[in-house]
Amino acid sequence: MSTTVTPDATIQDTPLVVGGQAFRSRLLVGTGKYRSNAEMLAAITASGADVVTVAVRRVDLDRRKEEGVLYHLDPKRFFLLANTAGCYTADEAIRYARLAREAGFNEFIKLEVIGDRETLLPDTDGLLTATRVLAREGFQVMAYTNDDLIMALRLEEAGAAAVMPLASPIGSGLGLLNPYSIRTIKRRLRVPVLVDAGVGTASDACVTMEQGVDGILMNTAIAEAAHPATMAAAMRHAVDAGRLAYLAGRMPRREVAVPSSPTTGMAG
């Protein structure tokens, strides 16, 4: 199992484990919005991610559009994490989760219940209901939620395998808006906390990982970069760097300067 390698034997990292499943990378990536399938595959490969998200949609019977993503992604090489993107009620999300499970890959679902078309912010009431139902049905629910501690605690209590608070709205690229909230959620939950959505560039991913979260899921930041595979490589390094910085333990913040060079021994 390859995890972030530290040069210090006393602080070796542990692998990311969600719902009993260990993953190699703390960076999880989406497969949407790419200009071509070849570009998607190159970016995913450069990201080093083993978990890739997919959506459930109708088959186009007239074949005017691209065929399913499985024609381009080897399910033996990647762990397919289906989402319930586009679902606006608990019932709809539950239906999509069940359809996704029938595809026959795993019991994991990235659960989204969207509450508003403009901001795509989660409907946490529906999310909690759907989490409860799906957890009882044996799903490993990875719940996309806002950066609210109380909701995160309730999702954990409802049986979520992982809680996934947003850094900022889906596809916004605004970066981590509330590091304090994310840090607090991570500190208080026992299940893994992965930040999902809002990262815009590598520094956002790095700062997010420095909060101590277990991983990051992103799509648009890579897919909408001018050069997705290059951005994917940057994200891979950023997630690693942020994880290492978190493990290393940063210096305290001070409001005053402290010299780095000796204050004595100056030539007279």
Add this chain to the structure above:
Amino acid sequence: MSQVRLLVNGDPRSVPAPATVAELLAHLGLDARMVVVEVNREIIRRPRHQEVTLRDGDTVELVHFVGGG
């Protein structure tokens, strides 16, 4: 030969009767391993594709995985 009239992914379609789910997928040229089937909101698991016969007026949803975040 008589036809079964269905609503498949929102569009009316007719297939030769009698038609099982497996026959519908074959008729549409779809690989059963790549598609999840719902008939009247009930998921039809792959082992049952050859057992379940479609009836006039059935609503069929055929879904698969596409790119998403």
